Amino acid sequence: MSSVREGTYALIYGVVRRIPPGRVATYGQVARLAGLPGRARQVGYALHALREGDCVPWQRVINARGEVSARAEPGMVELQRQCLEAEGVVFDGRSRIDLDRYGWRPRSPR
């Protein structure tokens, strides 16, 4: 069926799940790919609502500046960074990721 009126969050999770390991996507990019252009904020809120066990690689979503966005819970930023580094993503001296190099490019040869 067309028009499966899933919650906005479900659409977002669907996109995030497609981000391959070792790659990152920005909130705005995820929003656009989910068919929700301009709703980058909602992506962040959706990820915040995630629970363990949802199998969504939330760690691969970062902000447009190429950095891990600040979270409410302390320690989570470092956790996210560690998870990404474990996938091979490299942070520069200012804790930023080179989107030009690690940004996910859908429909593009790996």
Next chain:
DNA sequence: AAACTGACTAATA
């Protein structure tokens, strides 16, 4: 049902 709450971004100064 109204108010509150948030893991953002792009443009401008």
Next chain:
DNA sequence: CTATTAGCCAGTT
């Protein structure tokens, strides 16, 4: 580079 402004929507209380 930082600060400010405006646009954004849905799940919770």
